Structures are given as structure tokens and as C-alpha cells.
Amino acid sequence: MEAKALVLEQRRELSLRSIDLPSRPGPDDVKIRIHTVGICGSDVHYYKHGRIGPFVVEEPMVLGHEASGTIIGIGSNVRHLKVGDRVCMEPGIPNPVSRASKLGVYNVDPEVRFWATPPVHGCLTPEIIHPAAFTYILPDNVSFAEGAMIEPFAIGMQAVVKADMRPGDLCVVTGAGPIGLMVALAALANGASEVLISDIVDEKLAIAEQYDGLTPVNTLNESLREALDQRCGGDWGADVVFEASGAPHVYDNIISYSRPAGTLVLVGMPIEPVNLDVVSAQAKELRIDTVFRYANVYDRAIALVASGKVDLTPLITDTLAFSQSIEAFERAAEALPGDIKLHITLGS
Structure with a gap:
């Protein structure tokens, strides 16, 4: 045809x-x-x-x-x-x-x-x-x-499923593009107490600011580590960190955002090689997981939107x-x- x-x-x-x-x-x-x-x-x-x-x-x-x-x-x-x-x-x-x-x-x-x-x-x-x-x-x-x-939101759903989150978790999302925002909303729907979402573009962070529970951090003006210190102290960090920017430089500090025995989920796809401090990850005994598209989450993504819990x-x-x-x-x-x-x- x-x-x-x-x-x-x-x-x-x-x-x-x-x-x-x-x-x-x-x-x-x-x-x-x-x-x-x-x-x-x-x-x-x-x-x-x-x-x-x-x-x-x-x-x-x-x-x-x-x-x-x-x-x-x-x-x-x-x-x-x-x-x-x-x-x-x-x-x-x-x-x-x-x-x-x-x-x-x-x-x-x-x-x-x-x-x-x-x-x-x-x-x-x-x-x-x-x-x-x-x-x-x-x-x-x-x-x-x-x-x-629903398709891009399913990626956010896949990320929180892979993170094995618990109610009340403090989360970080690096990158406030479409996928970062989807991950952040899925984390809130999955019981996160707060999600710090970072970017360098105010217009993107202004979208995040519309949602209760999402805290925008412009890393041109404020260190994400400092924002975490205000919530959990300098020797601790987020329960779950989601990398959703795909920006190679984000990997330079990403281990520092997580608490000991926390979880790091890699969602964004860098187009260049990245430097990941494996020894620091081992010293914290981080659990590192990855996301490629999604599986078995579409029906739940639709249900969350239909329920009004995710807009x-x-x-x-x-x-x-x-x-x-x-x-x-x-x-x-x-x-x-x-x-x-x-x-x-x-x-x-």
C-alpha cells in the first residue's frame, strides 16, 4: 500500500x-x-x-x-x-x-x-x-x-524497577531532559520522598519545579553535592542516583552523589567514552545497573497516568x-x- x-x-x-x-x-x-x-x-x-x-x-x-x-x-x-x-x-x-x-x-x-x-x-x-x-x-x-x-515514560518506569527502590528513598536524577524528567516522575510515583534533578538549563528545570517532590538544581550555580549535604550530611548521599543526561563529564563526580551501599542506575547513553571511578564505587559497595528501553512496564505506566498520580x-x-x-x-x-x-x- x-x-x-x-x-x-x-x-x-x-x-x-x-x-x-x-x-x-x-x-x-x-x-x-x-x-x-x-x-x-x-x-x-x-x-x-x-x-x-x-x-x-x-x-x-x-x-x-x-x-x-x-x-x-x-x-x-x-x-x-x-x-x-x-x-x-x-x-x-x-x-x-x-x-x-x-x-x-x-x-x-x-x-x-x-x-x-x-x-x-x-x-x-x-x-x-x-x-x-x-x-x-x-x-x-x-x-x-x-x-x-507512555513510551518515554516507560523508560522512567524501567529505571525505577531496576533501582529496586524503597518508599521514602532520596533520589538524584542528573539531566532534566525528557528522559530525566520521566525518570524523576517515575521515582516519585514509586515512593521517593524527594528527587533532586540537576541540569544547566533553567528552562528545563522550570518544568521540574512544577512538580511537588522534584527539587531542581542548576549545577552552574550550585553543587549537587552541596545540595545533598544540606539533606543528609557530608558523609552520606542519595539512596538512588539515576544518570539520565548522557553527558560524559557527569561521570566524573557521580559516585560521590550516592550513599554507601546505594544504587546507581545508568539511563542516559553517552556518545563518548566516560571515566567511572570503579574503586570509589567498590569502596561504597554501590550496586550499578543499566537501562536499555523497557520490558513488562507498559501496562503499569498507563495505569499510573490514568490514576492521576503521574501528569x-x-x-x-x-x-x-x-x-x-x-x-x-x-x-x-x-x-x-x-x-x-x-x-x-x-x-x-
Whole structure:
């Protein structure tokens, strides 16, 4: 089927044109009319650089993987969904019989096919086909815009699951970009007493300041270690530290933010090698964990938004029409200080 889509032709070249995409759902699939798609940092990275690590754009690829929409067709084996259901979609499709899937860690299945990761097309097109098993109903009180935010929020959920948090934990999040804010909100929902979130951009920290329990720290003006000292003394630190900036220099001091026997969770992806003081981590006997996407958290992410315990709407900076997709990506590539999440809408 020929369908109009936002296509990354090659590095720094986008077009809004027709492309041949699957049009009929298989027996275990659903067909979805896309309503809202968020622009992720990985989408922008592919646009600007044409690759992320070993994933290289070698032929035209449809962008987008944070989406919501409405089911307009179902496969013969699908029972838990129906035409008309409002849904959001988990964009990674693993091999269900792989070793990773059988262990419950399908996000690290080497065979996973993830939207808008070469050579897999994304979802910035009016209709897509997707496995029903990775399609989730949106409750009536969750908007399409919020549904498109579930994918990045799932990363925050994965981070707190990996952290094995306890109620009342004091947390630190380094980086107040979209993912850092998602991690911070997930930590609050998981029982953190306070989350210190650091950045050097006041506009990002102003978003964090809207939430009770999030304490912004501009590290151009205040040391994060000093902010921790005010709460727990110079010989202690946070129960859980989440690194969500991906900035290599953050690793220079990150061990000092944690208390002895605390937890460090690495969420951001540095594009350069980092220096991690392993001996200092050993001396504190830190537990260090990592995050790559998410697994088995989507339903809980949706439930938290539906319950009102997590409000993602302040993170949505602006929404542009599908016809403005190229403009939206050019704006996202500028990384304006006040932009957290840009949305593209295909529905009314």
C-alpha cells in the first residue's frame, strides 16, 4: 500500500512522501490509525547524524516510535482488542521464542525489531500494522497526547524497577531532559520522598519545579553535592542516583552523589567514552545497573497516568500538524532550551 509518511532519505534530508508499507494485518496483528507521535532524541539523532552506534540509515526510513491511535482492523486471532479501541503501542517487537524473551527481558533480545531503528520503519504515517500483543488500550481519561508519552515514560518506569527502590528513598536524577524528567516522575510515583534533578538549563528545570517532590538544581550555580549535604550530611548521599543526561563529564563526580551501599542506575547513553571511578564505587559497595528501553512496564505506566498520580502533560511543549513534520524535526534538531517534547498530530 502506498501511504504518505515522514521519510528520512539520508542524513539531514527529510521528505513527506508516499512509501510502500504493509496494509493488511496478519492473524495476530492490528491495524491502527495513528493520531499522535512524539519526537524522540533518537529520531533527531538519526536525522542529524544518520546513525546511532551500529545502527546506520542505509536506505529511506520512516521515523517515529512514540505513538497513539485508534484500531481500525484486527487479525483473526485477536480477542482482547476491537475496532474503535484507543491505544498506544510498544514499538519493540521481539522474537517471542528467543532466549531473552523467555527470560522476560525481551528488550535486549538481539532480534528485536524496533520502530525507526534501521532498517525498520517507524510510525509517522497515517496507518500502521502492529502486533496485538504489544498494543495497549488507553483508558477513557487518558488522551491521545498522553498515550504518545507512555513510551518515554516507560523508560522512567524501567529505571525505577531496576533501582529496586524503597518508599521514602532520596533520589538524584542528573539531566532534566525528557528522559530525566520521566525518570524523576517515575521515582516519585514509586515512593521517593524527594528527587533532586540537576541540569544547566533553567528552562528545563522550570518544568521540574512544577512538580511537588522534584527539587531542581542548576549545577552552574550550585553543587549537587552541596545540595545533598544540606539533606543528609557530608558523609552520606542519595539512596538512588539515576544518570539520565548522557553527558560524559557527569561521570566524573557521580559516585560521590550516592550513599554507601546505594544504587546507581545508568539511563542516559553517552556518545563518548566516560571515566567511572570503579574503586570509589567498590569502596561504597554501590550496586550499578543499566537501562536499555523497557520490558513488562507498559501496562503499569498507563495505569499510573490514568490514576492521576503521574501528569505528563506539562512535558508536552508544542503540537504540530502532520503537514509540518519536517518543520517539527528541524525545530527539534535546534534543541531549544524550552522544548521538552514536541508532538506531531495526524488525527482530529
